Amino acid sequence: MEKRLDALFEAVRGVHEITILPHNNPDPDAIASAVALRYLLTQKSAIKSVIVYRGIIGRAENKALVRYLNFPLYRLARAQVEPCAPFALVDTQPGTGNNALPANAEIAIVIDHHPNRVNGTPVDFVDVRPDVGAASSIMTEYLRQADVDVPSLIATALFYGIKTDTMGLGRGTSTLDMEAICYLLPKIDLEALLKIERAQVPVSYFKNLTEALNAARIYNDIVISYLGVMQYPDLTAETADFLLRMKGVQWVVCMGTHKERFIISVRTQNTIGAGQFIQTIVGEQGVAGGHGSMAGGQVILGDKNPDDLAQIFAEKMRNYFGVANVVGKALTT
Template sequence: MLPPEEQPTNGDAEDGADEQAGPKNPPRPKAEVTEQLSKLRWVLGGAESALVLTHDNPDPDAIASAAGLGFLIERISGVPVTVAFGGIIGRAENRSLMEELGVPFERIETVNIASDTAIALVDTQPGAGNNSLPPGRAATIVLDHHPLREGNDEPAAFIDIRPDYGASASMIVEYLRAARLEPDRKLATALFYGIQSETMDLGREASEADVAASIFLYPRTDPAAISRIRHARVPRGVYRSIHEGLERAWSRGDVVFVPLGTLEYPDLVAQLADL
């Protein structure tokens, strides 16, 4: 038993409970986001158009963040925006999300990128190896929640990387609020779903910023659309691949190995990992 002077007071106990309970990392101060927004507007000043590019085979967070960033850029700069991706949209929920969102996404190989086009990478970074940034072109804008890649020698004019956030979509929400831009129901639904998907309903690597963004978005969402996205019809081949993978699975300690062989969709790997 601790001596009286070393025993925790009720306040100390409550502080300890607070330290252990709930997500950390609050949203960025409004003044900081507003300053970043002004810099973003300045960076876009000389552009005649903008390209928002996600990582290849984009997931819900990337899809929603790209749509949100495109909306933000158009509104604060007035330049036309193309949203593009590399790879494919294979997972049923991702296809359903894009259908509900209604924003045209182009395949990067079909996009003609002019010399005065500002290129924005979202939910990815230069040199990450998971995006289709054309060779010889540098990103103007980088916005991502993944850790900064060491040795990245491709600096952009505008960089906002926040590894303490659980989703890039939460960063987009902060910018929209700083710009006093109200997302319509489709965009709000996509951003909300992107955060929930990326953080497993705020249960995985979620920050207070992700919670705050979700609280802001939820009253603006379409719950029926969220249900349609979450419960999108899955092709029979997906179940076959999952079944075959589980049949072949073996474990060593806490690690499970699942040989999947040839897959119809690359993101089946992530889908199986989420089980």
């Protein structure tokens, strides 16, 4: 680990400013990892850094986390992304299509826990560990190795990032995740964490949830739901997490549209297969990826009809799972 830490700082030797970039519509793991990297650079170097993202932070819990962290991220408009400083990518990678990385940008750092997609992209420092459940666990290890005091604010964010990305340590959890949780636990602000986890939701949330439940169809142990037009892009993931709690269900796929994008979220009780599944379904029509038990994909709509696209994808999914001849049962009546 000392070699990794040394290599990270060697990659930014002589750098005065750096742009930290999580994936679009950042979730708690991406937010916490970005904040932790900024803190590490502040504590151990004179490098100035800014965290930027593209998309929307829409989920109530994620908004509460950002408020708790005193709004550390800056939302980008499409025209605002300029490669004027080296980039540090966290919880994402070049070539994934799910971040605002400009073409020909200089990439100093990539820290992620998804399958390696860096390939031949020039990057000064790469730490990609698909066997780890959360990028926040990797960043916790860096903070520990650097021997910096981790304030409660950052510890709470990292703890929540690990907890959400591993579904309470029940999904894709590694030894590093467990070690990070044990290290962070005495440092967290429990009251703040509870407020984040129990963040109040608007009335529209229940309307959207009702529509998602009405649209859901059950094919043996598989649930597929098309949400239609969504107020924020991570509603598919939020709904899929909720539906996966249904007794007897092994797979959940939720689809919806947000602005010009068709979004798919996949959740499964299995420990493997979600990433391969979504890549097979989306194919070359868009971008897709994920872990063994959670994954997502996006397609730029262009002139495509979203309702037609939902039907096409749902048919491919039923064929993939071998339930093409199964009549879908409505979840609600």
